[in-house]
Amino acid sequence: SQQGEEDPQALSIQEGENATMNCSYKTSINNLQWYRQNSGRGLVHLILIRSNEREKHSGRLRVTLDTSKKSSSLLITASRAADTASYFCATRPDNDYKLSFGAGTTVTVRA
């Protein structure tokens, strides 16, 4: 069963704006990862945050993790048309090494 749930399901923003999406999960985790999927392509790993970390940055991406609320957020700053994609969170539970993916947030960046 899917561990993570993303919110919102879809997001439409203007180029240059920030995009924020959230992920909630149910069980304790070892780490949480975010992936991007462009239309018709495979998933690409963006960033990993461990359970003992609260915030992580990679370029225009900022990820936060709140283990007490079992939630994470992904912020994309200064969005570009190329950021148009679906974004998935994936959790690795404490007691397993397999990842569990959410249903994703579809982001559309308008020019």
Added chain:
Amino acid sequence: NAGVTQTPKFQVLKTGQSMTLQCAQDMNHNSMYWYRQDPGMGLRLIYYSASEGTTDKGEVPNGYNVSRLNKREFSLRLESAAPSQTSVYFCASSEPLDRQTQYFGPGTRLLVL
């Protein structure tokens, strides 16, 4: 360095036909996975192989079989295709155990009529 490759890219089957989806990785990863992705849903794990010589069922294994041919290759077989198996199939491989960052192939779109 091709990463994860999958063949075919697209396939149309009739109900009851069989086929094998091929996957290969050149990153020397130990673990490999097969997922299916349906509209509006995330990826669901069909089967996985933690290391060469081992395979285990994932969340949705019914109707599928797998073979870990060697460290590079992991195939998925549909013995008797059903319309419910219409989906996009992704193969992935992963880094060492403590990270589990996964690298995905481009996918195989399967239509079962």
